[in-house]
Amino acid sequence: MKKNILIQASLAALIFLSALSCRKTQQGEKAASAVTLLNVSYDPTREFYAELNREFIQYWKDKHGQEIKIDQSHGGSGKQARSVLDGIEADVVTLALSLDIDMLHAERDLLPADWQTKLPDNSSPYTSTIVFVVRKGNPKGIKDWGDLVDEGVQVITPNPKTGGAPRWCYLAGWAWGRRAFQGDEGKVRDFIRRLYKNVPVLDSGARGSTTTFAQREIGDVLLSWENEAHLIEKEFPGKTEIVYPSVSILAEPSVAVVDKNAAKKGTSEIAAAYLGYLYTESAQDLIGKHYYRPRNPGIAEKYAAQFPKLELVTIDQEFGGWEKAQKIHFADGGVFDQIYQP
Amino acid sequence: MGFTIAYLSLIILIPLAALFIKAAGLGWEEWKAILVSPRIIAATRLTFGLSAAAAGVSVVTGLLVTWVLVRYEFPGKRMLDAMVDLPFALPTAVAGITLTAIYGKEGWIGSHFAAAATWVKETWHPAGWIGEQINTWANFGAAYSSLGIFIALTFIGFPFVVRTLQPVMEDLGKEIEEAAATLGAGRWTVFRRVILPLLVPALITGFTLAFARAIGEYGSVIFISGNLPMKTEILPLLIVSQLEQFKYGAAAVIASGMLIISFVLLFIINLLQRRLDWQNR
Numbered sequence: 001m002k003k004n005i006l007i008q009a010s011l012a013a014l015i016f017l018s019a020l021s022c023r024k025t026q027q028g029e030k031a032a033s034a035v036t037l038l039n040v041s042y043d044p045t046r047e048f049y050a051e052l053n054r055e056f057i058q059y060w061k062d063k064h065g066q067e068i069k070i071d072q073s074h075g076g077s078g079k080q081a082r083s084v085l086d087g088i089e090a091d092v093v094t095l096a097l098s099l100d101i102d103m104l105h106a107e108r109d110l111l112p113a114d115w116q117t118k119l120p121d122n123s124s125p126y127t128s129t130i131v132f133v134v135r136k137g138n139p140k141g142i143k144d145w146g147d148l149v150d151e152g153v154q155v156i157t158p159n160p161k162t163g164g165a166p167r168w169c170y171l172a173g174w175a176w177g178r179r180a181f182q183g184d185e186g187k188v189r190d191f192i193r194r195l196y197k198n199v200p201v202l203d204s205g206a207r208g209s210t211t212t213f214a215q216r217e218i219g220d221v222l223l224s225w226e227n228e229a230h231l232i233e234k235e236f237p238g239k240t241e242i243v244y245p246s247v248s249i250l251a252e253p254s255v256a257v258v259d260k261n262a263a264k265k266g267t268s269e270i271a272a273a274y275l276g277y278l279y280t281e282s283a284q285d286l287i288g289k290h291y292y293r294p295r296n297p298g299i300a301e302k303y304a305a306q307f308p309k310l311e312l313v314t315i316d317q318e319f320g321g322w323e324k325a326q327k328i329h330f331a332d333g334g335v336f337d338q339i340y341q342p
Numbered sequence: 343m344g345f346t347i348a349y350l351s352l353i354i355l356i357p358l359a360a361l362f363i364k365a366a367g368l369g370w371e372e373w374k375a376i377l378v379s380p381r382i383i384a385a386t387r388l389t390f391g392l393s394a395a396a397a398g399v400s401v402v403t404g405l406l407v408t409w410v411l412v413r414y415e416f417p418g419k420r421m422l423d424a425m426v427d428l429p430f431a432l433p434t435a436v437a438g439i440t441l442t443a444i445y446g447k448e449g450w451i452g453s454h455f456a457a458a459a460t461w462v463k464e465t466w467h468p469a470g471w472i473g474e475q476i477n478t479w480a481n482f483g484a485a486y487s488s489l490g491i492f493i494a495l496t497f498i499g500f501p502f503v504v505r506t507l508q509p510v511m512e513d514l515g516k517e518i519e520e521a522a523a524t525l526g527a528g529r530w531t532v533f534r535r536v537i538l539p540l541l542v543p544a545l546i547t548g549f550t551l552a553f554a555r556a557i558g559e560y561g562s563v564i565f566i567s568g569n570l571p572m573k574t575e576i577l578p579l580l581i582v583s584q585l586e587q588f589k590y591g592a593a594a595v596i597a598s599g600m601l602i603i604s605f606v607l608l609f610i611i612n613l614l615q616r617r618l619d620w621q622n623r
Contacts, residue, residue, distance in 0.1 A: 107588065204582070216485075218447065
């Protein structure tokens, strides 16, 4: 019995000591290393931010003579927001939905409620939209949303309950339905129900759907981010075509400084400069090069050929903001759940 | 003793307690609303049903494979033996993607399977539930359906059966078989009356391990299942979809429900095993 107590005590001491030493090394590292920014972002921005970070590091060095490092983290937008909530010390977040950044305020008050007013254009330096990708030659003759519910058409789109991009797809379809059926909610709902009936595989994220469509060659049409659609054309040349529907949604991925984390790490100034840099002409040009729609009118003009004009609705005008759309469409028992109810 | 308790607390008890505390944050009404919703019920049936089926099939095939690995000598046997462990080592996402590639419509096996299903469909025009399944198989091969989930679960559960069975079978000397044979028993009788009873406890353990593993499997299944609500959604996916809405409480409730069912099932299996052990003695 005595021996047991001894072992227990030494075990407790061991745990305590190791916890202590952990804290010590963390503090030590912070003092020694150069300034490092962590940008927590969503899936398809990987290549864009890799290039932007190189540019910004150079810019900051030229201007302030200070060496900095920028780490990036990518994943589904919601999952990324959760990891920031759970304690990843992100200085800035650049996510797919403003709703995900709102959660950082609502759950842990990591940034102020009015974060979206801190930067121009709703704090979204680039926009994108949802387009169709079809097989070469468009064998099923898909021109617009209405063609997606035809008998025998297979639509590939991910599950709106498990990702950001899929919610944009769903809402874009809804916006078209409203116009096509003159606002008859019942008919719009029926359209969406028939649309998802034609979906044979609901992947859990945008990249998953892209793989299903492009690599596994399942389905006739993929609902995709505009920039991903261009990436597919690059990866699988001559196998797909992009079709622009008459109406789609203006996706405004948003960026914000995570004030509490930045203040704690003493990076507030750099973090703000980093996000501000996204609005400069050279960054806007990079944005266009990566198939995102630039906000800067001059740069947008330059890439006009790459981005055909179509009617784009915003989430605020059409759906009264993310919070409301989330509650009506994607919450448990919401419209999306109902269309799968037998 | 002290170490065991401290260690178990750190890695099992404390995290589980945290889970239940989180789930207890929601009232009884909310628990009920979450757990009896049609999607959860459909997913529960699918998850536990397919896990049991996959573990059951693994028991039969595992018994055969182990028998061959233990009793026969042939070139390449060591390689084969080592290969059994691969599903343990492979990241589950890789397993899922690979299985989808092979069993999907464009894959080596999936393309033949789809052709066969198309033939069945056009020759017999089956209706009802079977017709629906055949239709899916004709369109997508063995992937993107409950069959796909079953394949993934079999893949990840199979090594558990082989590895629990192997040492027991190796200890099983040939003498008892020979003794039985001299007493006039045929081969089938020897297997059924002498060998099988000795293997049953190990088979049950293998089944339990494969079953428990399959219930919690997420990584490989989401790639091959198609994730259609009410049809091919597994419970862990519903947990993730709750987390995606920042509903930690609801996710904890589903997880707790899963744990309780699993615990009860495993407990029953354990009891069964005890009784069998006792009978054999």
